[in-house]
Ligand SMILES: Cc1cc2nc3c(=O)[nH]c(=O)nc-3n(C[C@H](O)[C@H](O)[C@H](O)COP(=O)(O)O)c2cc1C
C-alpha cells in the first residue's frame with residue numbers, strides 16, 4: 086500500500102487540491118480509506134490528518150471502514166420510489182443476503198441508498214462501484230447478484246445494465262442548433278472579445294443553475310477584478326433530485342459546453358477551467374476526457390488557441406456524492422480538495438473564488454447557451470422567451486407521464502402545454518424546480534415557466550392522483566436532512582427536527598398544535614440557515630401546507646398532545662431486564678387513554 | 681393578598697442546579713412571594729400540585745415516574761415551562777442515549793468494577809427507565825422554554841415578572857448570551 090499511495094501522491098504533484106482525486110483512487114482500490122493511507126497522505130501532502138479525515142467523512146462515496154468489493158447503491162429519489170425502488174432494494178437485500186446499509190460477511194458486497202443519481206427518466210437506478218445502472222427490475226437484479234457472486238469484473242458485465250439514454254423528446258433553439266467545432270471561438274475572434282460580451286449581454290442570458298443571475302454581468306464583474314489569475318468553472322454537479330438535463334448535454338452536446346467555457350475564459354481572461362462533474366456521472370468521465378483531448382489536438386484548447394495567442398485548458402474534477410457541492414462556493418471548496426462547506430458570501434466567487442482568485446461558476450446549460458449566442462448573436466437568443474426570461478429552458482421531465490426525458494421550451498410556456506407534450510394524464514400536481522422548488526397543484530396549470538412566475542433549474546416531476554403527497558414531502562425532507570453539510574445549526578439540527586415533526590404527523594401521533602409547530606420550525610430553518618440548501622429545505626412542507634392544509638390537519642388526533650414515539654415501547658427493555666409486567670411497568674400513550 | 685399566582689416546580693432528570701439558580705434571585709424572593717404562592721415544589725414539600733398558573737420543570741424525562749409527574753403538572757398548570765438544558769434537550773443525562781439501556785444497566789448493576797451481589801433491581805416501587813432520555817416537550821405540550829444550564833437568576837426573574845404582570849415573556853439578548 087505504501088508504494089501505491091506514494092505513487093498517487095507523485096502523480097498529483099503532492100497537491101492537496103487534488104485530495105479528492107487521490108481519495109477516489111484509494112477508495113477504488115481498497116474499498117475504504119485505510120488509516121495508514123491517511124497517515125501517509127498527511128505526510129506526503131503536508132496537511133493534518135484530521136483535515137483528510139474530515140474530507141473522507143464529508144463525502145458519501147468515501148468511507149473510513151471497508152465497503153464491499155462490489156458496492157451497490159440504489160437511488161433514493163422520489164422518481165425511483167415511484168418506479169418501485171423500495172421493493173427492488175428489499176429484493177436485492179434478500180437475494181444477496183446482505184442488510185441495507187451494511188457489508189456482507191464475506192466482504193464481497195455492500196448495499197445502500199444513494200441520493201438521486203440523475204436517471205429519473207430511466208429508473209429505478211443505482212450505482213455499482215460508482216457506475217450508473219439504469220432500468221433495474223427483478224431480472225436485472227438477479228443478473229447483478231449472479232455477476233457479483235461470480236466475482237465478474239465490471240468490464241465483463243453486460244453493457245445493457247449500464248445503458249444510459251438521452252431521451253430527448255423536444256428540441257428547441259439550443260438543441261436544434263447545428264454546430265461546427267470551433268465556430269463559437271471563430272465568431273468571437275472575428276467579432277472581438279468586447280463585442281462578444283456585448284452580445285451575451287444583449288441576449289439577456291441568465292444562469293440556468295437556478296438562481297438566474299445575469300451571465301454577462303457575472304463575466305463582466307470577473308473581468309474587471311484587479312487579480313489577473315482567473316478561473317472558469319462549469320457546474321456539472323446536478324444534484325437536485327429530478328434534474329438530469331446536464332447529463333444529456335454533457336453526453337451529446339459536449340463540445341458546445343466546452344466551447345462555451347472557452348468563450349467565457351477569453352472574455353474574463355482565464356487560462357484554466359474546471360468541469361466539476363458529479364461523482365454519479367462517472368460513466369461520462371472517459372468520454373469527456375477524450376473530447377477534451379480531441380479539442381487540444383484541434384487547437385481549440387491548450388496554448389495559442391486558433392493561433393490568436395489565447396491559452397486555456399480544462400480539467401475535469403469528480404465529486405464524491407454531496408448535493409451541497411452544487412452550491413458554487415461549496416463547489417470551489419471541493420475543487421480545492423476540501424469538504425464542501427459553503428463560504429460566506431460576499432465575497433462572491435467572481436471576486437474571490439478558486440484559491441481566492443476571481444472565478445466564474447456557471448451551469449452546463451449556461452455555457453451551452455453562450456456558445457449559441459457567440460455564434461448567432463444576442464438577438465437570436467433574445468427574440469425568444471419572455472421579457473425577463475430570454476431564450477429557452479431545457480427541462481428534465483420525470484414521474485407520471487408517458488414520455489419522461491428532455492424537453493426544450495421557450496420561456497413563458499404554460500405547464501399545461503408541457504403536460505400535454507409528455508403525455509401526462511390525471512395529474513395531481515407537479516414539483517417544479519426539484520425539492521428546493523415549488524409544488525404546484527392541478528389548479529395552477531396555466532402558470533408559466535419563467536423567472537417571473539415559476540423559476541426552475543429544470544426539474545419537473547409529475548405526480549398523478551394515485552400518489553400520496555405526504556410520501557413525496559417525506560422523501561424530500563429526508564433528502565435535505567441527509568444532504569445538510571452540518572456547518573450551521575439551523576439547518577443541521579433544523580432539518581433533522583423537520584423530519585421528526587413531519588413523521589410525527591404522518592404517523593398519526595400529531596395533535597392540535599403540531600402543524601403550527603411544524604410551520605414555525607419551517608420558518609426558522611428557512612430564515613436562519615447559512616446557504617441555499619437550508620433556506621429551501623422547508624419548501625416541500627411549506628408549499629404543500631399552503632395548498633393542502635387539510636391533508637396535514639386530517640392526520641391530527643383530537644387531543645391536545647400525544648408523544649411522537651411509543652412511550653410504552655420505550656419501557657420494553659427495562660421491563661425485560663427487571664422481569665416485570667405489572668401495571669406500574671407500563672405507560673399509556675396519552676393521559677386520557679389512562680383514565 | 682387574595683388570588684396570588686400559583687406556581688409549582690419540580691426536578692425530573694435534572695441536578696437541581698436550575699432550582700438553585702432560581703433561588704439566586706436572592707432578596708427578590710421576598711418581592712416574589714408577595715405576588716405568588718408556591719404549590720408543589722421542593723421548597724414547600726407539597727406532594728401533588730393542584731390548579732396552578734405556572735409550572736416550572738427542570739430536567740428531562742428518563743423514567744416512568746418522570747412521565748407521571750410531568751403529566752400531573754400538565755394537567756394542573758395553565759402554563760408549563762421547560763427550564764434549563766436538560767428539560768429542553770435532555771441535557772447531560774441524555775448522554776446515555778448513545779449507549780443501549782441494557783449496556784447501561786449491565787455496567788451499573790452486573791459487570792461494573794466493584795459491583796457486589798450483581799442483579800438488576802426489580803421492585804414494583806421502582807420506576808422503570810425509558811430506553812432514551814427525552815426532552816419534556818416530546819412527552820407533553822410545553823408553552824415556554826428557558827434556556828441555560830442553568831438559566832440565570834435574572835432569566836427566572838425576567839420571565840416570571842413578565843408573566844405575572846401580563847406581558848408576553850421576552851428574554852433580552854444579554855440574558856441568553858453565554859460566552
Ligand atoms: C444547495 C445548492 C445546490 C446547487 N446545485 C447546483 C447544481 O447542481 N448545478 C448548478 O448549476 N447550480 C447549482 N446551484 C446554484 C449555484 O450555486 C450557482 O448559482 C450556479 O452554478 C451559477 O451558475 P448559473 O449562473 O449558470 O446558473 C446550487 C445551489 C445551491 C444552494
Ligand code: SF4
Nearest residue numbers: 570572573576616619
Ligand atoms: S444551510 Fe445547511 S448546507 Fe448550508 S451551510 Fe448551513 S448546514 Fe450547510
Ligand code: SF4
Nearest residue numbers: 694695697764765766
Ligand atoms: S440544565 Fe443544567 S443546571 Fe439545570 S438540571 Fe440540567 S444540568 Fe442541572
